[in-house]
Amino acid sequence: MLTSEVKAKLMDVVGVDNVEDDQASLLAYSYDSTPGFQAMPNAVVSPRDKYEVAAIVNICNEYQIPIVPRGSGTNLCGGTTPLEGGIVLIFKHMNQVLELDEENLTITVQPGVYTKTILDAALEVGLFYPPDPGSMHISQIGGNISENSGGLRGLKYGVTRDYVLGLEIVLPNGEIIRTGGKLAKDVAGYDLTRLYVGAEGTLGVITEATLKLIPKPETKKTMLALYHDLEAAATTVSAIIANQIIPATLEFLDQPTVRVVEDFAKIGLPTEAAAVLLIEQDGPQEVVARDIQRITQLCRENGAFELSVAKSDKEAEQLTEARRSALSALSRLMPTTILEDATVPRSEIANMVNAITEIAHKYNVNICTFGHAGDGNLHPTCLTDARNTEEMERVEQAFEEIFARAVELGGTITGEHGVGVMKLPYLHMKVGEAGIEAMRSIKKALDPHYIMNPGKMFTKSSRERVVIHK
Amino acid sequence: MLTSEVKAKLMDVVGVDNVEDDQASLLAYSYDSTPGFQAMPNAVVSPRDKYEVAAIVNICNEYQIPIVPRGSGTNLCGGTTPLEGGIVLIFKHMNQVLELDEENLTITVQPGVYTKTILDAALEVGLFYPPDPGSMHISQIGGNISENSGGLRGLKYGVTRDYVLGLEIVLPNGEIIRTGGKLAKDVAGYDLTRLYVGAEGTLGVITEATLKLIPKPETKKTMLALYHDLEAAATTVSAIIANQIIPATLEFLDQPTVRVVEDFAKIGLPTEAAAVLLIEQDGPQEVVARDIQRITQLCRENGAFELSVAKSDKEAEQLTEARRSALSALSRLMPTTILEDATVPRSEIANMVNAITEIAHKYNVNICTFGHAGDGNLHPTCLTDARNTEEMERVEQAFEEIFARAVELGGTITGEHGVGVMKLPYLHMKVGEAGIEAMRSIKKALDPHYIMNPGKMFTKSSRERVVIHK
Structure with missing residues (x-):
């Protein structure tokens, strides 16, 4: 809880209405989109300009109160969970x-x-x-x-x-x-x-x-390529890039994901395919036409059994939106959805997809995989139940092995989701202890009182034990 | 001078042949391409791999010896001058x-x-x-x-x-x-x-x-547009970008620069123009053709009195190489050439070119201007003589005013040359004292003994007086 002294000081800065500490508000900002992490803040503060932000930071420095800046909380790494309490800073007045x-x-x-x-x-x-x-x-x-x-x-x-x-x-x-x-x-x-x-x-x-x-790109075209096996789809991805075509979008969905998405979006996605590539190219008319033609050919050469180019903007939009709905669609199936983003060099996509399948099998957990295949950024997504502690332990082990495999293949533990608290135990796999120590020294130099979003990315001291979340 | 103890330790690491401290070697690495800065190192060391680099760094940490890593020394900010002596690290063995x-x-x-x-x-x-x-x-x-x-x-x-x-x-x-x-x-x-x-x-x-x-871009086309006044050329630059065409190259040369370059390269450059734009577009054939056509039209609408598209690759190459030779060509005219790189938002190119002309006039110094107009990165270049201390003082004052004006226009003191020692006195204009302090804290955190290229970018302590080079 904030002392009444601090609360009064904050209210002096942002006005009475912009400091909330009723239970409902605190609860609303106690978690983000990441399953399994929750912690109550002491207040939710809404500054109206940079000077108010600076004044809040000064107060927090004086009283050593954590500050967690937060947008809509859509992150998937527990990045905005107020782990050590303090103030959640929201920007509803700074939205212009x-x-x-x-x-x-x-x-x-x-x-x-x-x-x-x-x-x-x-x-x-x-x-x-x-x-x-x-x-x-x-x-x-x-x-x-x-x-x-x-x-x-x-x-x-x-x-x-x-x-x-x-x-x-x-x-x-x-x-x-x-x-x-x-x-x-x-x-x-x-x-x-x-x-x-x-x-x-x-x-x-x-x-x-x-x-x-x-x-704005002049035009765009969207197409689907269907495969009987994952590897052929992955090989196509490599072939497209190696042929020096850089599509605007090059998405991969495995069969379980396609089935769930179709069930959710009902736009006639091909649920019989073992893997689907959703490919989009944009740019000048002639270039898009030529690229789509070459991509079609490469898909065929690499084993696609069916190819279809969207006939209208509306159809293209439906396909893209269906892909965007993957997380929502998967989330409906089980109480807990853990969406990860192990990332590898593009040439290793096939190896990584195979590794994920093997690891899921080994630990007997349910993992669907989709993601941005073109940039090697995969989203192995585990459908599970956080209340089942025995299964959750296997899920943790499976993901740890997936991260280790990604790094082994020249990849990283997170391509776009961030470290936050969720990946903190794994950061050393990618950057090493010396890398973490370098980051820690920068953090300490700029934030000596450790008030800014504490407990994220790496532990405060190298002596602290890294505890894997269970 | 290095103590014999340190020298022996270094030789242990890289071998006897890879530690040079004869006068000729030290002199060769006492300066880079920046006029007016020179300082003797104590040794020139050539490591053969990263482990040798690490061992050298460890020795230098132990004995608090500065290390200046250096490539070919082509920088224009005094970035590789060994200001505080120590070791110049060169990479002749790490060139694969x-x-x-x-x-x-x-x-x-x-x-x-x-x-x-x-x-x-x-x-x-x-x-x-x-x-x-x-x-x-x-x-x-x-x-x-x-x-x-x-x-x-x-x-x-x-x-x-x-x-x-x-x-x-x-x-x-x-x-x-x-x-x-x-x-x-x-x-x-x-x-x-x-x-x-x-x-x-x-x-x-x-x-x-x-x-x-x-x-690799499929094809490219190169063209010249000639203007009777600077402003029309600058306005064309803004017009091209505002029309959402992003050329591969969009270079600006004023008349004095064109004359000197023509005298040097002898390829028939139009010395009668007050300003010249050298424009290049690359990409797919159809796109390049279309863009060059639109650019031609925009040049005309904005007052170009002559336009010519290079008829062959050779002619295009000659034009680009002529532009590349600007610094060499200008350097022949006077004992000292100071090439600066004040940079502004593209929309401010015309204002900046005018400001440079005014400032040069005010301080009675000879400044030619050319540069990467498309990205607002101008190279006002002063032809002077470092031995003329009275003139050099005016040159300094003129450049200080140019930097101040660039920052006023939303620009920066250096677009691509770096701060080094030359721009150190001006860094605060762009990033402010709080910005420098943030950078200084990062430096201190990562390099507590201050051995890495000391004296560059900002002073070691905020209490040190910033002395403008004279």
Whole structure:
């Protein structure tokens, strides 16, 4: 609980209405989209501008109170769970698009703006904001930046990081800095912009962002390729890239996922296929036509038994939306859905998919796999029940083995979901103890009182034991 | 001078032949391509692998000896001048392309590989490495990464940072870490990869890099547009981008630069024009044709009095090479050439070019301007004589005003050259004292003994006086 002294100070800053500590509010912000993690904050605070954010940070520094900045809480790594209590910072008052600059192809936004709003604003003037995390309809850009969110278009267009040109940040010491700008090139000092992208709110609070937009692709085409086995689909992915075609989207769904999605979306998806590739190319008309033709050929050569190109925008939209619904669809089946994102070099997709199947079998757990095959970013998804502790232990073991295998194949423990608290026990697999120690020293340098989203990414001290969540 | 004890220890690590401390060697590494900065190192050391680098770092930590990692020394910010003596680390033994992976579109290299070698290796298999700093024929990739080098293709393809997927780094504490990988997506912890890109060798030694390659553009076209005044050329640049065309290259040269380049290259450049745009588009045949047509129209609408498209690859190559020769050509005119890189949002190009002209006039100094207009990255270049101290003072004042103006216009003090020692006095203009303090705390956290390229980017302590170089 906050002392009445602290509460009064916070209310002085943001106004009485913007400090909530009733049970219902605290409960609402005690968890995010990650199953299995919950902790109560002491208050939910809604600042109205950067100065208020700075004032809150100063109070929290003085009283050593944790601050957890949070968007819509759509993350899947427990990144915004207030593990050590303290204040959850929300941005309902800082949700404006500040400027759309058509001359410099940039958009400047506050952290509480929905990702979809940014895309829509861009599309309205013929521009495009490519990053499209699965939750983009409700996710906020502040969260996207803090998690360096990916999405379906990552292969061709990159991730959130590639579109952040400048940030306004309230540092853990209460100072306000601006990094970057409407600049294609800027090498004035360390790249703080990219350090803060993906820092998961552990290094400060982002209060404004200038994002890069690109011209809207002229046209796009969407197609499905069906396979009798996983390996042929995976091989096709490698073949497309090796033939130097970079599709806008190159998604993989295994049979269990396709069945569940079809049951949910009812758009006539081919439930008889062992694996499906959903492929989209965008760009100039001629190029799209040529690429789709070459992709069709490569799919055939690599064993697709059926190919279909969407005949209308509506049909294409249905396919993409069906893919986007995969998590929701899978979530209906069992009480607990654990969506992971082990990621490997593209050439290892087939090996990784096989490894996941084997590991699921070994531990007798139910894992469906889908994901962004084109960039090696797979989402093995476990359907389970958190109340079944015996099964959950097997699930943990299976995932640990999946992460280890991904790293062995030159991959990583998380491609786009972040470390948060969920992957914390596994970070050393990817970056090593020396890598964690380097990160820890940066954290300590910028946030000596450890107030910013504590308990995330790595433990405070190297002496702390890493306990795997059970 | 190194003590005989330290020298013996270094020789133990790298062998007798790889520690040089004769006067000729020390002199050769006492300066880089930046006029006005020189300082003698105590030794030049050539490690043969990462373990030797780590051993050297450990020795230097023990004896508090500065280490300056250096490629070909083509930087223009005094970034590799051994200001505080110590060891210059060169990579003549670590100059191999380790792997070209056509399936994952990556190339893995040691730091001593020439940039041009990487491009050539990629082209040979139909792939492309876009970053093309002016010095790419002789610059080394380790230096490019440490400076986050830009180039002529930055507008469309980005800079070195956008192509670094993974690094092997010897940290200042002697630990060896690996970051990233052959991965389009990786959010396992802080983005150390991008923190080290552009860190100017102040945070450790890069011993290996995995770079992203892209499919080679199918074709390209090169054209010139001539203008009677600077402003019309600058307005054209804005118009092209605002019309959502992103050319591969969009270079600006003012009349003095064109005259000098023509005198140097003798290819029939139009010396009667007040300003010239050199424009290149690449990509699929149909797209390039269409874009060049639209660009031609936009140039005309914005006041170009003559337009010409290169008729052959050879002619196109000549034009690009002529532009690349600008610095060499200008350097012949006066004893000292100071090439700067104030950078602004694209929409401010015209304002910035006008400001440079005014400021040059005000301080009565000779400044030619050329540069990467498409990304707002201008190179105001002063032809002067370092021995004329009175003039040099005016030059300093003029550049300080140019930097201030660039920042006022939403720009930065350096777009692609880096801070090094040359821009150190100006860094606060862009990032503020709080920004410098944040960077300083990161430096201190990772390099507590301050051995890595000391005296660069910012002063060691905030209490140190910043002295402007005279």
